Amino acid sequence: MRIHIATDHAGLEFSTQLQQHLRTLGHEVIDHGPVEYDALDDYPAFCIRAARAVVADQSAGVEALGIVFGGSGNGEQIAANKVQGVRAALVWNLSTAELARQHNDANVISIGARQHTFEEVVSFIERFISTPFSDEERHVRRIGQIADFERDGSLLPDPRA
Numbered sequence: 001m002r003i004h005i006a007t008d009h010a011g012l013e014f015s016t017q018l019q020q021h022l023r024t025l026g027h028e029v030i031d032h033g034p035v036e037y038d039a040l041d042d043y044p045a046f047c048i049r050a051a052r053a054v055v056a057d058q059s060a061g062v063e064a065l066g067i068v069f070g071g072s073g074n075g076e077q078i079a080a081n082k083v084q085g086v087r088a089a090l091v092w093n094l095s096t097a098e099l100a101r102q103h104n105d106a107n108v109i110s111i112g113a114r115q116h117t118f119e120e121v122v123s124f125i126e127r128f129i130s131t132p133f134s135d136e137e138r139h140v141r142r143i144g145q146i147a148d149f150e151r152d153g154s155l156l157p158d159p160r161a
Contacts, residue, residue: 002064006032007048008043011069011113044079051083052106066108068133077110096126101131
């Protein structure tokens, strides 16, 4: 699988270690993050580039996922979710990693590098990568509703109206 990774300075060490780990597992890793530590760097462009690459690969039929890091993972998730076709989930334990794939067909995960040990991060990512989307009708329907809104702003009728 092709894995697109992006981070800011807070996740740079994690990203470097993780890239090596993922390559030993046979994944193709593409780094969209900074090339050196800069405490004042800005994560949005890094994360958006990684997210765009995931969507482009998936649109071309390439099996691909994305991982974005930061101190908390919140801003990185927000940035990645600005890319049409991205479903980025903030992951903080094995359950959220698994459910992000099973229920939401997330194609990018965001992790707070300052919140977890390297071993925890690896376990979250391995669970995310190995978990397939359930294809359950209710989840397909909900993802479709999100995509409809993203595409043209349409929503289901308001039940209170």
